[in-house]
């Protein structure tokens with residue numbers, strides 16, 4: 001029908017695609033500067049959370065590849081004592097030393113850890 005033809009709008013046809021690109025940008029680029037900064041600031045965290053964000057102790061969670069938003073909100077929850085269960089007291093002390101910028105940098109580091117290279121990590125890290 002001519003109705004269909006008249007209503008065709010290339011932008012309307014493209015908009016689902018554009019929306020997808022806006023909502024899920026391809027994260028090709030890592031901000032190397034912030035990553036390195038976060039890495040430096042995260043040195044103290046590695047005692048418990050592992051050198052590569054994979055903890056070697058059962059009670060300590062892995063942070064590698066965790067979502068940035070989740071890391072930030074967790075650290076803020078420790079600061080504000082919203083999170084108190086279990087071993088949270090250990091983390092409250094850690095979180096108290098961090099500024100908002102530290103939290104952003106460290107969270108950036110951990111959320112991108114593992115995605116900075118596609119190369120297979122050295123097999124010595126795998127213990128079993």
Ligand code: HEC
Nearest residue numbers: 044045048059060061071074085086087088090091094106
């Ligand atoms: C003394 C050991 C220790 C150190 C050092 C430490 N953490 Fe933790 N971390 C823990 C423990 C234990 C938990 C689990 C606490 C709980 O039950 O909520 C935890 C939990 C977390 C969580 C929540 C993870 C999740 O899956 O919910 C984040 C985020 C985190 N730590 C970040 C950090 C950062 C960033 C640093 C460095 C500034 C750090 N930690 C240093 C022991 C430590």
